[in-house]
Every structure is written in structure tokens, then in C-alpha cells.
Amino acid sequence: MNTRFTSLSFLFKDKLTKFASLTLVTFIIVAIFGPWIAPNAQQGRGTANIDDSFIGPGKAHWLGTDELGRDLLSRIIFGARPALLIALAVVAFAAIIGTALGLIAGFRGGWIDNTIMRMSELFLSFPPLLLSLVAVTFLGPGLINALIALIISWWPWYTRLIRVEARIVAAKPFVEISSAMGVPNRIVIIRHILRNVTTPLIVQVAADLGTVILAAGSLAFIGLGAQPPSADWGLMVAQGRNVIFDQWWISTFSGLAIFLAVLAFNILGDALRDHFDPRISRQ
Amino acid sequence: MALSTFSPSSRNRFVAVATALLLGAASLSIPSSAQAATLFKVATSAAVTTWDPIQSFSTEAFYMTNIYEPLLWKNPDAAADDYSPALATSWNSSKDGKTWTFKLRAGATFHDGTPVNAAAVKASIESSKAVGGAGFIWDPLKTIDTPSADTVVFNLSYPAPLDLIASSTYGAYIISPAALAAVAKDAKYYDSGKDGGSGPYTISSYKAGSSVVLTAYAKHWADVKPAYSTIDISITPDGITAQQMMTSGQVDWATNIPLTSVKSFRTNNKYKVAVYKSPFNYVGYFNTLRAPLNNPVVRQALSYAINYRDIVKVGGQGYATQARGPVPAGIYPFDKNIPQYSRQLAKAKSLLASAGVKNLKLKITYASENSAEARFVPLIKDAFESIGVSADVQGILFNQQWAAAKKDPANAQDLFIVKYWPTYSDAGVDNLWSLFHSSTKPFFNLSYWKNATYDKLIDDAITLSGSDKAGAQKLYSQAMNILFTEAPGLYLYDESQVSVLPKKFIIPSYNINYPFSAFFAGVKLAS
Numbered sequence: 001m002n003t004r005f006t007s008l009s010f011l012f013k014d015k016l017t018k019f020a021s022l023t024l025v026t027f028i029i030v031a032i033f034g035p036w037i038a039p040n041a042q043q044g045r046g047t048a049n050i051d052d053s054f055i056g057p058g059k060a061h062w063l064g065t066d067e068l069g070r071d072l073l074s075r076i077i078f079g080a081r082p083a084l085l086i087a088l089a090v091v092a093f094a095a096i097i098g099t100a101l102g103l104i105a106g107f108r109g110g111w112i113d114n115t116i117m118r119m120s121e122l123f124l125s126f127p128p129l130l131l132s133l134v135a136v137t138f139l140g141p142g143l144i145n146a147l148i149a150l151i152i153s154w155w156p157w158y159t160r161l162i163r164v165e166a167r168i169v170a171a172k173p174f175v176e177i178s179s180a181m182g183v184p185n186r187i188v189i190i191r192h193i194l195r196n197v198t199t200p201l202i203v204q205v206a207a208d209l210g211t212v213i214l215a216a217g218s219l220a221f222i223g224l225g226a227q228p229p230s231a232d233w234g235l236m237v238a239q240g241r242n243v244i245f246d247q248w249w250i251s252t253f254s255g256l257a258i259f260l261a262v263l264a265f266n267i268l269g270d271a272l273r274d275h276f277d278p279r280i281s282r283q
Numbered sequence: 284m285a286l287s288t289f290s291p292s293s294r295n296r297f298v299a300v301a302t303a304l305l306l307g308a309a310s311l312s313i314p315s316s317a318q319a320a321t322l323f324k325v326a327t328s329a330a331v332t333t334w335d336p337i338q339s340f341s342t343e344a345f346y347m348t349n350i351y352e353p354l355l356w357k358n359p360d361a362a363a364d365d366y367s368p369a370l371a372t373s374w375n376s377s378k379d380g381k382t383w384t385f386k387l388r389a390g391a392t393f394h395d396g397t398p399v400n401a402a403a404v405k406a407s408i409e410s411s412k413a414v415g416g417a418g419f420i421w422d423p424l425k426t427i428d429t430p431s432a433d434t435v436v437f438n439l440s441y442p443a444p445l446d447l448i449a450s451s452t453y454g455a456y457i458i459s460p461a462a463l464a465a466v467a468k469d470a471k472y473y474d475s476g477k478d479g480g481s482g483p484y485t486i487s488s489y490k491a492g493s494s495v496v497l498t499a500y501a502k503h504w505a506d507v508k509p510a511y512s513t514i515d516i517s518i519t520p521d522g523i524t525a526q527q528m529m530t531s532g533q534v535d536w537a538t539n540i541p542l543t544s545v546k547s548f549r550t551n552n553k554y555k556v557a558v559y560k561s562p563f564n565y566v567g568y569f570n571t572l573r574a575p576l577n578n579p580v581v582r583q584a585l586s587y588a589i590n591y592r593d594i595v596k597v598g599g600q601g602y603a604t605q606a607r608g609p610v611p612a613g614i615y616p617f618d619k620n621i622p623q624y625s626r627q628l629a630k631a632k633s634l635l636a637s638a639g640v641k642n643l644k645l646k647i648t649y650a651s652e653n654s655a656e657a658r659f660v661p662l663i664k665d666a667f668e669s670i671g672v673s674a675d676v677q678g679i680l681f682n683q684q685w686a687a688a689k690k691d692p693a694n695a696q697d698l699f700i701v702k703y704w705p706t707y708s709d710a711g712v713d714n715l716w717s718l719f720h721s722s723t724k725p726f727f728n729l730s731y732w733k734n735a736t737y738d739k740l741i742d743d744a745i746t747l748s749g750s751d752k753a754g755a756q757k758l759y760s761q762a763m764n765i766l767f768t769e770a771p772g773l774y775l776y777d778e779s780q781v782s783v784l785p786k787k788f789i790i791p792s793y794n795i796n797y798p799f800s801a802f803f804a805g806v807k808l809a810s
Contacts, residue, residue: 048665050593067543067597067658141651141677223651227676229661242523242654243543 010275011268020267023260031080044074046229054247064249066239068229072250076257078231082143083261087212090150091205097151098158099201103189105159106166117163120156128153129215136224143232146225150215154208161204165197199276206272210265217258233258323511323788323806326525328539328652329799330518331495332682333416334473335466336456336480337407340416340706344452345538346495346516348800351456351480354385354404354435354449357708357796360560366446370399370457370481371435374449380442380749385449387433391504393459394478394485401429407458408437417454417706419716423749442749444709451707452797457481483509483804493518497803510807520652529785536790538801540783541654542600548783558602559793561780562710564611565598565655566718567647567663567773568699568730572692575640582770584634586624588666595776598659602779608763609703609718610710611777613795615752616744616759617710622767624774631670643672645697648687651678655778656700663698663773674698688729698773699729704798711748711759716741719771732771737762 011021030037038044039062052069055061063072098120105116123131128150135149169175170193178188217234219225226232228239233254240250329345336351354371358364371385391399405427412421423443428436437445449455462479466472476489483505484497497514517534519525522541529537540548548554575581591605604612607621635643647663649656657678664674677696679687688695705713717726720741721733744758766772780793791805 046661046665048593048597048662050596050662053597068661141679142675223657223678227678228657229664229676239657242541244523245526245544246547 010271013271016267017271020264020271023264024268027080027084027261027264030077031084034077034081038074038077040071040074043070044078044231046070046231054243057249063253066236066250067243072253075231075236076233076254079233079236079254079257082226082230083213083216083233086143086147086216087209089147090154090212090216091208093151094154095158095201095205098155099162102159102162103166103193106163107170107185107189107193113163116159120159123153123156124160126153129218132215132219133224136219141224141227143226143230146216146219149219150212154212158204161200162197165200166193169193169196203269203273203276206265207269210262210269213258213265214262321512323514323803324534325514325516326519326528326534326537326539327516328520328522328525330492330520331489334476334478336458337411337415340453342799344797344799345801346497347456348452348797349484349497349803350478350482350486351458352482353451353455353457355446357447357450359792359794359796366450374446376445381439383437383439383445385435387435388504389433391481392502393481394500395459395461397459397461399457399481400432401435403460404435404457405429406460406463407456410463411454415454417451420448420451420454420706420712422745441746444749447707447709450796452800453706484514505804509804511803514803522654535788536785537783542602542781545600545781545783553786555784555786557782557784557793559780559782560613560795561778562611562614562704562708562795562798563778563780564606564609564703564714565775565778566609566701566703567775568701569771569773570692570695570697571730571732571771573697575638575643576697578638579769580634580638581640584631584638584670585667585672586770586773587627587631587634588670589624589773590626590662590666591624591775594659594662597662598655599776599778602781603776606774606777608766608774609714609772610763614705614708614710616756618756618760618763621760621763628669635670645672645674647674647676647698647700648684648696649676649678649700650681650684652680653702656702660700689725692725692731701729708796709748711741711755712745715759715762716745719766730771734765734769737765740765
């Protein structure tokens with residue numbers, strides 16, 4: 001197996017990548033063990049404590065409290081799980097749908113290629129967030145509907161990427177020989193083409209995870225994603241926005257959580273691209 | 284080289300044009316206060332659901348009261364007189380309260396130049412009664428006579444306070460016959476921002492969801508003309524954006540400053556904070572068509588689970604009190620003896636158990652543009668969860684929330700949160716009737732509740748209120764007690780009107796009778 005896939009040392013190759021990797025590991029730990037780590041798990045889940053509303057950051061509440069008196073640190077910790085899960089779910093579904101269609105389009109060519117690509121171009125002609133916004137307007141606000149809306153707007157990017165790669169691989173002699181020897185198309189696509197397009201796919205997935213967190217947060221921010229009292233970072237930014245001049249900490253810290261997660265995924269995406277690109281690796 | 288083609292004269296022209304552009308750009312950046320005092324800029328959350336004054340029954344009242352006029356304006360409680368003449372200058376009623384005569388103002392004209400006369404009044408009121416969004420206010424009206432061009436006689440089927448009805452925020456505007464004829468031919472006649480009013484302002488521009496520009500009507504009958512000939516209104520649903528627009532000078536006044544920001548304005552010497560009694564009332568409708576919410580015991584249990592203190596605190600931010608039913612405090616027929624629910628978790632659980640309810644899951648909808656609802660609705664979910672009832676909360680635009688609730692009641696939401704205010708200062712005719720009287724087709728009775736005893740009490744009280752207000756009050760109180768025990772709704776809180784007013788301007792005081800309106804004709808510079 002390619003050693004590039006087995007060694008994870010590239011994740012710690014420089015300070016920036018180390019920072020991104022450690023940030024992501026922290027987020028993953030927080031997402032898994034949130035209920036045990038959070039200073040106040042009940043408030044993290046959404047239970048209000050009005051008597052403590054709008055307490056600034058301090059010893060009692062490191063990141064302060066929100067308007068319902070909930071410990072903000074606990075809310076942000078509880079927000080890590082849905083943020084990562086929605087990012088993973090959207091990217092996974094979009095990648096599966098997009099890759100399957102891209103492989104078929106790239107391998108088969110002809111009218112199938114044309115049909116799939118025109119359809120994906122139709123979706124790509126809309127800005128992704130606008131398309132998600134339209135979709136969620138029809139589906140109704142909520143986390144699941146936001147997830148569906150994001151998948152609808154995300155899959156064509158994978159189709160386009162994989163189709164290009166698949167066309168290149170499909171034209172290579174070993175693929176042509178396999179087909180000539182009567183290997184079924186299904187086997188050719190899975191064994192020969194899919195295996196050879198995984199590198200750009202992995203890089204794209206890593207880069208997209210951050211973007212999806214931002215997009216899901218944006219939908220929640222405008223009221224079309226997660227609904228109160230969900231511990232959603234975008235929703236928290238929106239809730240804090242109404243009191244931003246006097247209670248700055250609510251939007252600031254929840255926005256910071258989104259910023260760190262997106263930044264970490266983007267740096268990781270760059271690191272993966274550098275690692276898997278032989279030209280850059282040689283340099 | 285391109286520059287070599289510049290002759291001295293063309294260079295001069297270039298300098299002149301550049302200077303003009305720079306000056307133009309500079310003038311754009313001058314705060315509005317430094318511009319000619321004929322332009323008053325406003326930011327408001329008031330959406331326009333319709334420009335049709337007959338259909339109007341929502342937030343467009345903010346504009347309508349400047350464009351259209353009723354026969355009378357109802358004055359705030361503290362005023363010396365109950366009413367101010369608008370299109371009628373005098374009025375009286377027969378001893379039995381069933382015949383009302385209004386004398387119309389001479390010289391009043393509609394914006395299309397045609398005179399305001401008795402025929403126009405008759406046509407407007409009849410149209411409003413027939414198809415209006417607030418047509419129910421004219422229920423007592425039997426016929427309208429027009430013995431002369433300036434006299435209108437209203438004949439009622441039972442005694443009713445027609446002076447109050449004729450001064451309503453909704454359903455009482457007098458409209459140009461030309462506009463009435465135009466809308467009869469084309470239902471979309473008003474959509475682009477046309478108007479058929481006689482008020483001090485007319486619509487000169489409307490961009491849907493974005494802006495409304497009002498221009499003073501030069502031929503308005505009032506002796507004192509508006510200080511500001513143009514009112515430029517930005518529709519800004521987001522309160523914090525409106526706040527920034529006002530503090531940065533982009534607008535002169537923002538009407539929708541979030542309650543959470545009011546505290547900071549109290550210490551700002553450029554603004555004053557005015558708190559007024561208002562008819563705003565927050566109610567939740569239980570969907571009584573669906574099991575187990577069709578069981579009053581379950582509704583009582585849910586009502587006992589609510590933490591009213593916290594909801595009042597979070598929603599009202601210190602400017603609210605717990606409601607006693609759907610009638611706001613201070614508005615007829617409010618009764619301070621109507622009981623209130625309080626948080627009693629043990630009782631709530633016991634009632635729920637006695638009804639045999641387990642694993643109940645509810646869907647709560649609220650208007651996402653209402654920041655108070657967004658703040659307190661999670662507390663309702665919290666409260667329900669404390670007695671083992673789970674809830675999904677959905678914040679959607681009010682128009683969508685309302686449309687979904689009316690479309691398919693049996694499959695609609697379980698709990699609908701709404702901010703309501705009466706059409707005119709009689710919450711018996713409006714709130715008690717509109718919100719909980721049974722109806723074949725839901726409009727604002729979004730609990731879909733039907734109770735024959737309640738209906739009869741309300742119908743009798745309405746009929747009696749014109750001749751025997753105290754007798755009507757008794758019936759209304761009995762009806763409100765039924766609302767308490769049957770609990771078709773959650774009665775949350777009454778909210779005060781909090782206005783942040785720039786000291787630089789004199790802005791007419793809030794009028795509780797026109798709770799969603801601002802009267803721009805009275806706005807002027809403070810010094």
C-alpha cells in the first residue's frame with residue numbers, strides 16, 4: 001500500500017499543521033466526551049438558568065453566560081458534536097453521490113456523461129449557500145433539513161472533480177486493457193478508476209469539512225438551520241448578535257469556535273494536498 | 284499615450300467633472316441631520332403584507348395611518364378629549380345607540396384629487412364590512428344612509444360604540460372610490476405601492492421588503508403642514524441593524540430597537556427612552572383538534588409547567604407583566620380577578636398522568652422575526668421537558684407560520700406562539716372574539732377551539748357592550764374564566780411599548796389605540 005496513506009507524520013510537519021491537527025483532535029475529543037467535560041452539562045443541553053443571565057467571563061463562568069443564563073463554555077462544548085457531525089454527514093453523502101456520478105460520467109462518456117454533467121452544472125450555477133437557502137426554505141428550517149439542503153448543493157462539486165480524474169484514468173492503457181479483457185465495467189470502475197482518484201477526493205473532503213461547518217453555521221445564523229435551544233455555534237452567534245454591544249462574549253466565543261474549526265480543516269486540507277501531490281512533496 | 288490626447292480644454296472638463304463627482308460623493312457622506320430638514324429617515328421592522336387598506340390587518344398599519352384617514356382618531360388615554368376629528372368634524376348618536384350621524388369635513392380630498400364625501404365613506408365601510416381583514420368590527424352595522432354629500436348615517440342592528448369602531452386601526456379607512464373601483468377590477472392594483480387615501484402623506488416609492496418613501500400631500504386639509512415633506516423608511520427587520528443605523532446617523536429614528544439594547548440608551552444623552560402602556564399580548568394557541576391536546580386536562584398540565592416569571596423576564600426584559608388571559612392589562616374588558624396559571628410542576632405531572640399521557644412530543648412554531656419570541660420560546664420547551672413532554676421548536680416568518688396554521692389545522696403545529704394586539708381599544712370584540720370564538724374557517728382562532736358556552740357569552744357581551752358596558756364586562760369575565768379552565772391557549776405576558784427617541788426631534792407620543800403606527804405629520808426638529 002502507498003506509504004503516503006500509512007504515515008501520518010505529515011500532520012505534524014510544521015507549526016501550522018501541528019496547530020491544526022491539535023485543534024481538530026481537541027474538537028473531536030470535546031465532541032465525543034462533551035457531556036463529561038462541560039462544566040454544566042444540563043445548561044449545555046439547553047436548560048435555562050435565568051438568574052445567571054448575561055454574566056461576563058470570569059471564574060464562575062470562564063466564557064460567561066448567555067441571555068438564558070446558560071454557561072457559554074458548556075454550550076460551545078455541546079456545539080462541537082453537531083458541528084462535526086453535520087460536516088461529516090454532508091461531506092460523506094455529497095462525496096458518495098458526487099463520486100458515483102463522477103465515476104460513471106468519466107468512465108462511460110457520451111450522453112450519460114453529458115446528462116450528468118449538465119445536471120451538475122445546473123446546480124453549480126447557483127452559489128452553494130444560496131442553493132441551500134432556497135432548499136431549506138422549501139423544506140422548512142431545522143438541522144436535518146439544513147443537512148439535506150447542504151448535500152443538495154454540495155454533491156456536484158465532487159461529480160465535477162471526480163469526472164475529470166476519471167476521464168484521465170479511463171484513458172490509461174491499463175484500464176483499456178482491462179476492459180478489452182472483458183473485465184466488467186463495475187469492477188473496472190471500482191478497482192482501477194476509484195482507487196486512482198482517491199487522492200483528490202481525500203483532499204477535497206478535508207477542505208470541505210470546514211466550509212460545511214461555516215455553511216451550516218450560516219444557515220443557523222439566519223434561522224434556517226438548527227433551532228433553539230440547540231447548542232449550535234451559528235445559532236449562538238445569532239443569539240449573541242442582538243446583544244453584541246453590551247454582551248460581546250456570546251457571539252465572540254461561539255464565532256471563535258467556528259473560526260478555529262474552519263481554519264483547522266482548511267490547514268489540514270492544504271497539508272493533505274501538499275502531502276499527496278508528488279511535485280510539492282519532492283520540493 | 285492616452286494622456287497625450289488630453290487638450291487643455293478636455294483636461295479642464297475632466298477636472299470639473301472630477302470635482303463635481305468628489306463633491307457629490309462628499310455630500311453623500313454627510314449625515315442626514317445636515318441635509319435639508321425636509322427629509323426624515325426611519326428604520327422599522329414593519330413589513331407590508333398588503334397595500335390594500337381594506338385587507339390590511341397587520342404591520343403595514345405603520346404606514347397606513349399616514350396615508351389613510353378614518354372618520355375619527357382615538358386619542359391616548361391621557362388626552363382631554365376621547366377623539367380627534369379626522370374626516371368627520373362632528374358626530375352624535377341616538378339615545379338607543381343604534382343610529383350614528385357623522386358630519387364630514389369640508390375641503391378634504393383624496394390623493395387623486397376627488398372630494399371625500401358621504402358616498403365614498405359608504406362605499407369604503409361597506410367594502411370593509413364585506414371583504415375586509417377586520418370586517419368583523421362592522422358587525423353591528425345594518426345600513427348606511429347618505430342624506431347629503433357631507434352627512435353619513437349609520438344604522439346599527441344593536442347598540443355599539445361606533446365612534447370607537449370608526450377610529451379603528453384596521454378596517455375603518457375611507458378610500459377613494461376610484462381606488463375601490465380599480466381594485467375591484469384588478470386585485471393587484473395596490474401591489475406596486477399605489478394608494479387611495481386622503482392622509483397627510485402619499486406613497487411615492489415602494490420597494491418590496493426594502494423601502495417605502497412617503498411624500499407629503501400638498502392638498503391635505505390640515506392647517507399645519509408636516510415639517511418633513513419626505514419620509515424615507517428602510518424596512519429593517521433586524522433590530523440590531525436598525526440600532527446601528529440610528530446611532531451611526533444613517534437614519535434619524537429606528538422604531539425597532541431591541542429591548543435588550545434599551546438599557547444602553549438610558550445612559551446616552553442623545554436619546555430618551557419612553558415606556559408606554561401597550562395592547563401587545565403574547566399568547567400561545569394549543570391545537571385543540573389533536574389528541575391529546577383536545578383534552579383540557581392536558582392543556583392545563585402544560586399551562587402549569589410554564590415558568591411565567593422567567594418568560595416575562597427574558598421576553599419582556601423588564602417591560603412586561605404576566606398576562607391574565609388574552610386581554611391586555613388596561614384594555615377593556617380586562618379583569619384583574621381572572622386567575623393566572625403559575626408554575627406547579629407536581630400538579631402539572633399529576634394532571635398529565637391522570638390524562639394517561641406518555642411520550643408526548645409537540646411542535647412549537649413562532650415568528651422568527653420576533654426577537655422576544657426567539658428569546659423565550661426555548662423556555663417553553665424547557666418547561667415542557669421538565670414534565671416529560673418533548674418539543675421541537677420551529678422559528679419561521681410570521682406569514683408562513685400563519686399560512687401553515689390556517690391551511691391544514693389537523694396537521695398543523697401543536698403550539699402557535701403569537702404577539703397580538705386589538706384592532707381597536709376593545710379586546711372583547713377583537714381578542715376574545717378573534718382568538719377564541721369558534722369559526723368555520725380559522726383566521727386568528729388558531730387553537731381551532733369550539734365552545735358553545737364561550738361563544739354565546741362573547742356574542743351576548745358584544746351585543747350588550749354598546750348599551751351596557753358593565754353588563755357586558757360581566758359576560759366577558761365569565762368567558763375569560765372559561766378560557767382559564769379550558770386553557771385553549773397559553774397566556775404569557777403583556778408587553779409595554781418601549782420607544783427610544785432621538786432628543787433632536789419631537790416625535791408624537793405613542794398612541795395605544797394605534798399600537799403599530801407612527802404619525803409622521805407631527806414629527807419636527809426639537810429646536
